[in-house]
Amino acid sequence: MKIGVLALQGDFAEHAAMLDSIGVHPxxxxxxxxxxxxxxxxxPGGESTTMRHxxxxxxxxxxxxxxxxxxxxxxxxxxxxIILAREIADGDEPVLPLLDVTVRRNAFxxxxxxxxxELPVPLVGDTPVRxxxxxxxxxxxxxxxxxxxATLDDGRVVAVRERNIxxxxxxxxxxxxxxxxxxxxxxxxEHDDPGEGSGRRHHPTRRAGSAK
Amino acid sequence: MNALRLxxxxxxxxxxxxxxxxTNAEQARIAEExxxxxxxxxxxxxxxxxxxxxxARMSPPELIERIMGxxxxxVMAKAxxxxxxxxxxxxxxxxxxxxxxxxxxxxxxxxxxxxxxxKVPFVCGCRNLGEALRRINEGAAMIRTKGEAGTxxxxxxxxxxxxxxxxxxxxxxxxxxxxxVAAKELQAPYDVVRDVAESGKLPVVNFVAxxxxxxxxxxxxxxxxxxxxxxxSGIFKSEDPARMANAIVQAxxxxxxxxxxxxxxxxxxxxxxxxxxxxxxxxxxxxxxxx
Numbered sequence: 001m002k003i004g005v006l007a008l009q010g011d012f013a014e015h016a017a018m019l020d021s022i023g024v025h026p027x028x029x030x031x032x033x034x035x036x037x038x039x040x041x042x043x044p045g046g047e048s049t050t051m052r053h054x055x056x057x058x059x060x061x062x063x064x065x066x067x068x069x070x071x072x073x074x075x076x077x078x079x080x081x082i083i084l085a086r087e088i089a090d091g092d093e094p095v096l097p098l099l100d101v102t103v104r105r106n107a108f109x110x111x112x113x114x115x116x117x118e119l120p121v122p123l124v125g126d127t128p129v130r131x132x133x134x135x136x137x138x139x140x141x142x143x144x145x146x147x148x149x150a151t152l153d154d155g156r157v158v159a160v161r162e163r164n165i166x167x168x169x170x171x172x173x174x175x176x177x178x179x180x181x182x183x184x185x186x187x188x189x190e191h192d193d194p195g196e197g198s199g200r201r202h203h204p205t206r207r208a209g210s211a212k
Numbered sequence: 213m214n215a216l217r218l219x220x221x222x223x224x225x226x227x228x229x230x231x232x233x234x235t236n237a238e239q240a241r242i243a244e245e246x247x248x249x250x251x252x253x254x255x256x257x258x259x260x261x262x263x264x265x266x267x268a269r270m271s272p273p274e275l276i277e278r279i280m281g282x283x284x285x286x287v288m289a290k291a292x293x294x295x296x297x298x299x300x301x302x303x304x305x306x307x308x309x310x311x312x313x314x315x316x317x318x319x320x321x322x323x324x325x326x327x328x329x330x331k332v333p334f335v336c337g338c339r340n341l342g343e344a345l346r347r348i349n350e351g352a353a354m355i356r357t358k359g360e361a362g363t364x365x366x367x368x369x370x371x372x373x374x375x376x377x378x379x380x381x382x383x384x385x386x387x388x389x390x391x392x393v394a395a396k397e398l399q400a401p402y403d404v405v406r407d408v409a410e411s412g413k414l415p416v417v418n419f420v421a422x423x424x425x426x427x428x429x430x431x432x433x434x435x436x437x438x439x440x441x442x443x444x445s446g447i448f449k450s451e452d453p454a455r456m457a458n459a460i461v462q463a464x465x466x467x468x469x470x471x472x473x474x475x476x477x478x479x480x481x482x483x484x485x486x487x488x489x490x491x492x493x494x495x496x497x498x499x500x501x502x503x
Binding site: 007008009010011012013014030045046047049050053054057078079105106109110111112114115116132134135171174175 | 217218221222224225226227228229244246247248249250280284285286303306307308309331332333458461462464465466469
């Protein structure tokens, strides 16, 4: 299976290495034609303003939205989460409004406020996730169709899923944490070859009461 | 808490991007708008420092703060080599990265800053693998080859990047017992040398600086193996800075696609004029600073 990594700017090599380590063939995506033949897509960390610029310059916006509309999974980390948000607090226009959330950029402050911490993410397993937050965003509003996957101790939302779209404010690709990429690979396999009885694309991960 | 991972992690986020020298808030906004992944806040860009002469120091705090207040991308600032108090001040200002830079006049001709002592990450210049590994050992979380700043001439950047990557390739071909001698020759700790020999790359992100002034220059060093570029005088000393900045951003992403490079190289106006290396006396070369 091939999963793309948007390779305009940022830590796309780390996402590719993570995919490679779980037996998925990573494909660098820089132009619309690179989307052909991939079953899912990772949007890496980096600078969202830079990525926004490059997405527009090379007319990637529409092809990416069409790719998402096929139901193929898309996973955004940090800047990738900002790219996927329907609303960006304080001004910026959305880039790919695929996730019904409001994101705040640099929500914790500057680099000196970057931090690491353990956080439970039941959807990916019992062992907590090592969250690496680098000038990270947070999610300030969660739409009704969005599942919250993880929050900080103070309740701030840092990981979400809405249908085929997954986003985390932290960087599993920097922490040797493969479970999010495995989740995307599983969703991509399911998308490529829907199993029996899953013709109505239900979402086994949605927990009662988790939607706000 | 893995402090080093947070420091190197921000550098990972800058990869594939262009870090631009800016001297005021307006230039910072032009750089951000053009797609810079970070800016370097400076009182004078290197070509002006070269022309100005005298002692070049850390930029005034209020200038750095104005730039920090004007953009949402990371802001870096330069401290003199060995001047750990300038670094303390920059950390107190809250800059995102400190460049311990040979472009400023060194404050210490023997010792670099102990970068482990800081929470803010540092980028340091190098001309060869030995310098790179010594800086990493002192705590640098990101490396850039120095090039020759303020010249608009890419020749030193190319030579130094080839030196660093060539020396890594040479280590990869060595037997374990030969690495001890290699470490001695590189004047770098054995453990770091062995790690580089095993992984075939530096343990931190490696950018190129000093002399990049066209999209083709940026793509050249990316094809040679750089992970991103610093552009100083090349942007705001060109005829149309916004356009040149944007074209260099495009070229850094699409460095391997000659058709796109041809496309983005059109209609840019004149790049900075540049200086031939022979025209710079040995004692005025910046890259020799640092040890």
